[in-house]
Amino acid sequence: MSNMEETLSIIKPDAVERNLEEKIKSIFIKNNFQITRQKKVKLEKKEAEIFYKVHETKPFYNELCNYLSSGPIVVMVLKKQNAILENRKLMGATDPLEAEVGTIRKEFGISIDKNSVHGSDSPENAKTEIDFFFKN
């Protein structure tokens, strides 16, 4: 059965800073994701707080929002069959130390915070996150 989906992907400040933008995009393309929308932005802390609102009760929330707003990021809409799950597999575990060989976070991630990429974790969050960046 067809389950064409869109998911939101972010290339985080640590990866943009190390000029990994094109390398990471080419990994998505090679894995048959279509990048249907993209832009480079720098968030204000207040915007990062809204984006990561689902984590607002977590002890790492403040640092997480400081980090996401610390430098330019690249936000993309990725389209593919089962894009949400497929992107999460391709990114690997949140902590690069636990990510499997061949995943983006294993290859490029520095730490659980500087883990190079974000991807939506459910259809509901994918919609909210895509709207956050791309709703006019």
Ligand code: CMP
């Ligand atoms: P991301 O997929 O962007 O979603 C929330 C982020 O919180 C996660 O990636 C991590 O970079 C960050 N984070 C920091 N500390 C933790 C933690 N202890 N557990 C999970 N995520 C964490």
